[in-house]
Structure formats: C-alpha cells, structure tokens
Amino acid sequence: MLLLIFCSLLTTLDKNVRVLTQRISKYVVMVVSDEGNATGTIIDRNTVVTAGMFPDKLPVTLITYDDNTIEGVVAGVDEFSGIVVIKTTESFNPPAGIKNPITGQLAIVYGNSLGTLGPVGLGIIHKDKDIYKIIVPLNPGNNGSGVFDMNGRLIGIIGGVMSPMSIRELVSLPKDLSLFYSGNIGIVIPYYHIKVIAGIISKKGSIRRAWLGVSLYERNGKVYIRDVVRGSPAEKGGLKKNDIILYIDRKKITSMEDVASYIKSKKRGDRIKIIVKRKMRKIPLNITLGQAAPPLKYRNLHIKGPETGSLKPQGSPPQGGGK
Template identity: 25%
Template sequence: MSAPLPRRAVFALACAGLAAPGCAGPAVARSGPESFAPLVRRVLPAVVNIAVVESVTSGNDPLSMFPPEIQRQFRGRYPQRRREVRGSGSGFVIDSSGYIVTNTHVVGNASRIVVSLLDGTEMPAEIVGVDDLTDIALIRVHRATSLQSAVWGDSRKLEVGDWVVAAGNPFGLGGSVTAGIVSARGRDIGSGPFDDFIQIDAPINPGNSGGPLFNADGEVVGINSAIYSPTGSSVGIGFAIPSEIASRIAADLREKGRIERGWLGVTMQDLGGSGEGRRDRGVAIAEVVRGGPAARGGLRPGDIVIGVNGQTVEDARGMLRSVAAIPPGQTARLQLRRQGRELELPVTVGRRPSNED
C-alpha cells in the first residue's frame, strides 16, 4: 500500500535515458540495445557526485514560544546550538568552465559543497542560483583545465516506452548507472505549481537526486528529482524534471542568479471542459487581487480566459505556466469570454511574488 508523495519526495535520481531504435510498424515492439556500455563510457565523465554540509539547529529552541521582540532581546543569552549534517546528491556539468546543474533540495541549504569527478578529483563549489519552485540549482567549480560537459536534449521528443538510463551517487556509491523506460509524461506529484515530471522505472535511490537523465543519443532529457516509495528506496516509480524546463531555468540562473516569473494576481478555477468544440474549455477568474496586474488591466471576476498570446488555455495549471513564462513588464494578450462576448484584453504582466507557490 503506497502513501501520498511528500512535497520534496525522496532525494534520489541521476543519470541517463535511452530512446530505443525505430520500429518497422505500430505492431512491432522496439528492441532494447545490446549494451548501454558505449553510451555510459561517453557520458559518465560529465556526471558528478555532490557532498554537502548543512548547519542545523540542534534540539528545541527555548525561546521559540515567545514573541519575536523577546527572542531578539534574549537571543545572545541563550544562543541556539547548531550541528553539522552531511548529505549527498548528484549533478552534471553543462559547461566545461565548471557550471553544474543539480537539485535545489541537494544544495539549497548547504554551508559547504564539494564536487567529486569520476576520476576522484574533489573541488569546492559555490551556488550560482537556485529555484525552489522547480527544484533546480546551478553551482560552479573553478578548475584550471576544462571539464567534460553533457549536452541538453529535447524532452518533448520522449515517448512513453522509450529506454532511459540513470547514473549518479545512490547511497554514496558514485558512478552508478541504471536503465529503464519512460513510464508516463506530464505527471503532477504535488511538489509545486510547475510540476510536469517524466515518470521513469529506472531504479533511482537516495543520493541520485540532481543527476541527469539521458536519451539514446547521450543527451540530457531530464533531471532526476523524486521517487514515489513507501520504503524510501526505489520501487520502480521515479520522476525527472524535463530538460525543456530545466535547460531554460539553468540558463536564467547563470545569467541572472535568480528566476523572474510573470504574474497576473488572480485566483483561477478550472471549468472541466474537454473534447473538440466544447464551449466550457478555459479558465474561470474567481478573484482578482486589488491593485494587481490583472486588476489594472481590466480583468474581472467571472471572466473566462480561453487563450494567452494566441495559445489555447486548457486549465488553470496551463495558464499559470503560460503567464509565468512571460517576462515581467511585458504584455500578455488574454483572449477571454465575458458575458457571452469574446474579446482580447492586453495586461502588463507583473513579477511573481516570492511567497506565491
């Protein structure tokens, strides 16, 4: 019997996915490769192990029951005890100069990060930027010589049933690989508003988190990030962040050190429509934040949004992603229905507040 997946799931994933060769017809199953060895030899040097040290509060805080002003007054007299906690994960080099992608939950709270290469070389790393909403982090090491880097692939080309291979640092056993298939796509596991996971059955375990998922061409098509498990270890249900999302987030983190997302300031509700020609497709606006971008643009409660910048809106999650992808300050053209009439409303997108999740 399985339990619901927790918000951060389990720290485990890492490595590679392989698409099998083409088939002669729909009735012919795709055959698997005789060996993954050639691909593994080529891509494994770009996969790294990540060791972290976190400083955490030890035991109960005797001042936690008091108001903040009292805590500030007496904090010096009753300092909190702290202790170091060690952890591990995986990552992969995306640029030979030393940029490495991993998961936020691997390095986000680390006071010290050490990256180990396949040949055993260890280097300290620094955080370039993290994105909590997608669980993607970018770190960097400095080395005199170039590192071998992985190449991004297109996760949109993955099909259910394609072979995948995962590699990383499960239970601290660096340089490990596993193989499986894509089990499903577009999974929402309840970890955040931008869930769009690739489900795989390649075994992944604690320590694999942040590692790459490769296709048959040795391209990274995902970042292994979570598992569904009643035991905490692999039961054949793992989840990877698609490269379509991860590559864009990593590029923004490298350029700006942070992620800026578009925001309208509305509460949305799905209509539940489906099927061609249905009039109930779209998203209902339940509430409009006073003084927010949508309110300033003239959006009203009761409006039905059916498109953003000409792209059809199917549900609230899809609209959220469409708006988030628009840089703050730019205009979103909302196609909507209002009291039986269709119209287009231009709205200047705001910056998504950090407390929005």
C-alpha cells in the same frame, strides 16, 4: 529456442549497459555541502547542475567518479523548476545532449545513491502534459542524477519523485493503481530546459517568473475562472470568478494549457491584455503580472545533512494553481 534468444538478448543488454555505465560515469559527480548532499550532472566545461534546496553562494565539494575532489559554488537557483547551478574553475568534458526526448525511449539513470556513485536503474521515458517521467527505484541523493540515452547522450536530470496525489492528477490513475507507482516515478528535467535556465542564471543570477493568480477549469471548449487569489495581479486587474477567458494578447484561448503556457513565457512585470466574457459582455482587461511562487509537485530527493536521509520538500505550493 525462444528462451535461448531471450537469454542472448539479456547478455547483450548487460554488456552494453556495463560499457555505457563506464562512459557516462565521468559526466556525474556527488555534491557535498553543509546543507546536504545530492548528485550533480556536468552540462558544460565549468558548470554542474543538480536539483534541490541549496542556497545561493553556498560552497560545495564535487566528488568525481575517480574520487577527485573539486571545489565549487552555487551560482543560483531556479525555485520553480528546482534547478541548482554550480560553477567551478575546473575544466570538464561535458556530454552531448538531446534537444527533444522521445517518449518510449530506453534510458539509464546514473547518480549518487546514499553516498555511492553508480547506475540507479534503467527505465522508459514518458511524457505527459509537458512533463517527462521515468520509472526507476529512487533513493535520497538521487536529485540531479543524469538521465542518459543508450548512446550516452544527456536527456536530462532527475528533479524529484512524484507523490501519489501528483501521479493521479497528472496521469489520471485510479487511487488503487497509483499506489504501485508511489516513490518510483522520477521527474526528468529535460536537457534543453536545463541549458536555458543555467544560461540565464549564469548571466543574471536568478529568474523572474510570471504569476497571474487564478485557478481555472474547462467546459465545452471554454476556459472559466474558478477562483481569483486575493491580492493577486488577476484581482488587481479586474478578473472575476466565472469569467470566460477568450483571448490573451490576441491569442485565442481554448484550453487551460493555453493560459499556462502563455503566462509561463512571460516574466514578472510584463503587461498582458486579457479579453473575457462576463454575463454576455466582452470585457478587455490590462494586467501586470506578478512573481510566481515555487510549486510543490513532487518530493525532493536531496539528502539533508551529511549523515541523514530525510527527505525535504521542494518549495511551497503556488497560489491559485500557479498561473
């Protein structure tokens, strides 16, 4: 009896996935250029986004599910998140988007797998430390693949696949267990984040992100400076190793995430006031933030060149932990 119920559920799921695949196929395109190939996901009437290493103003060809070709151009790239914004004169019918993905919800990934558009796989959305992930079999060309819920709404796009080191760092998996996840945990850049980034790039062509230049650690509810990057805004502003960060612009600091999220909300050139505790003294410091370097948190799944499947890393590591 249980077997019959299980088989019935699988049959229903199979039918629903087939219908869903047909529906979402119109929202995803292949991105082909001299710099490489990837997947693009439509987010508004004349904008497609992908993720990878495409230079500004690069001409690209978009190939739709029904083999139509559309010419586009890279309007800008956010090196920090890896989002690439492509503009075209074509008028698309974009999907509805989800503002807040739900941990545990079932999702389908649709994209370009080695030159063919189609479903990549089903997976469960998981969030850990503000990073959304999905476990699906990923291949070169899957960067930029659309991640949809079971109603066809856009959750986000695949930004890359996490390395075993990043998995252990972000999920705290033991070394032996993390091997089972190697190459299968896709980073999902959420829809709401994509819309914000694409909007800024469409208007300004680039994004100016802030950088402080310290690495931190926590102990007993306090945030300590482990190291200060030489020549960084932190060093120039007077921060020192072993300082305890108490406040940033009147915001009480109790975790490293407090520091990271606050700096992330700023842009290059902004001035902030940091109060630290140093040898029993409270010291106020005024610091002008610098430009953040792009992180290397996961491998890019952008196919380099029209005929090769080599993986190309996304950006360079941030200095001082990227804060």
